[in-house]
Amino acid sequence: MKSSFSAVSGAPQGEAFHKLEREDLLSRLRFAPESGHIWLDTKRMFLLHTDAFGTLRQEIIETIGLASARGIFTRMGYLSGSRDAELAKKIRADMTYFERYAVGPQLHALEGIVTVEPVRVEIDVERGHHYGEFLWRESIEAEAHVAAYGVGPEAVCWMQIGYACGYASAFMGRAILYREVECKAQGFAACRIVGKPAEEWADAEEDLQFLRAQSFVAKPVVDYGSKKNVVAQTALKIDTSTGSRRTQSRALVGASPGFNIVCHTIKRVAPTDAPVLILGESGVGKEMFARALHGESSRADKPFVAVNCAAIPEQLIEAELFGVEKGAFTGAISSRPGRFERANGGTLFLDELGCLSLPAQSKLLRAVQEGEIERVGDSRLRMVDVRIIAATNEDLRAAVAQKRFREDLYYRLNVYPVQIPPLRERQEDVSLLMSYFLERMCLRHRRNVPGFTDRAIDLLLSHSWPGNVRELENVIERAVILAQDGSPVDACHLPELHTQKMPARAAKACATTHTPETPEPAAHVPAEPEDEPLHKSADDSAWLDTQQQSDAIRMAIERHRGNLSAAAHELGITRAQLAYRANKLGLADLFRRRS
Known part of the structure; x- marks a missing residue:
């Protein structure tokens, strides 16, 4: 899907940008003075005096410094832009890409931040191409900065730049970086x-650093080609020297508030030797955060x-x-050190801690508490200097109450707990992770897949990700292969994701995607005794309506080139059920001719 327009004088599309009907946005803004609430759709808002905002901004700058203040306001804007992108996709789901994308600049004006004038906008979502050039007038940030510091050499609309980055990244499904090349606070x-x-920015790192809560974000924290786990920063890049699964480095990627808080927490405890207990659902990246903590220590x-x-x-x-x-x-033909000795001087990461039996927990407790171990078959005590980082997806407090986990070991390891939120609570991270995994x-896999269609982006951003980052990586890998x-x-x-509930626009579009060029005649299809609904597939997705059943069956048959047995196996139903259902839905022309 390509959308391009110019806002130069006399260009009709530029005028349309300003004249788009805004009633759908205004209707979402509600004042409820009786309860002390202002609502923008389902999000609570509040009004703030410009002078108060300027004073707050100045105090933050004077307290923590210009660079740190810029980072805070940039990340604050990124969150706001990401949330407004969700609203745009929701309220204009059936409109054109241009009409949906225009919500961001219109909301910026509606929220009293700035008026936006497009100069040049070129977007090709499927090819990953994005070029946007806009003029901002009446910027609240520039006004507040000039009032406090006067005209200076630096661009200062940090919150608004963060907003533009977050909004565009959510729409494109990849990291889009906006830069303020001229600012009213510079005298323009x-x-x-x-x-x-x-x-596409040669010096992107100059601005990307302000979107990251800590310096170790986007660095390789698992670098298989180096003795150290943390090496030079790569600005969301991966090691391109080889495509091997065993040699690709891995990095922490994210910009959501939940992700940033975890990064701040890790940075605070990293210089100490305190034991750390990392908590979180399966697939959130507990070992990645543990490696980042080790790298900062x-x-x-x-x-x-x-x-x-x-x-x-x-x-x-x-x-x-x-x-x-x-x-x-028997079989111990040579002496060998255990994990504690191998980690001496460094860090020992105990994953899936809750799976240890009570006898194993007892043996672990002394090593953690006293820093001394004894090899099996040896009577000599060995001192070890090891920092312990443990991780679990279980509720250890409940396990202690149920006598499944030793209370003394729990308190020994739970000195500094770090809770990693699930991906469904880190919506702003999904678009960055999509681009990273792609x-x-x-x-x-040595493939050339330039990006995601608008329909695919909608599906990926609307999914709840019960398997967290691991599930997202798996889905992207399969998609790249397909x-x-x-x-x-x-x-x-x-x-x-397609077989689950999806945005109506994506479901409608997918129904006509990838029709075979030369469909073959159908074989005779026997009637099914009962009109049974399709069984749930292996991922336990719900079959919600006839349209979605038709879409899922069409794709399965096409993927297996008309082989009903293979398609039925994928869908988790019998061949007879698939043949009956496909014939009833008018998909018989997709069957392979069988002799």
């Missing part, structure tokens, strides 16, 4: 901004040893953690 008549994908150049407690059999846990002496048991998977080389990821390449 108006502020001018230019935006394009982050990778004074032990960064020492080993980081990870142990999956759930993968070690009960009878081997002591040998794995503490080591074995030669002859300790680049990784294209490199890994997509045609040189073509973007479309809704039909997201079968797990």
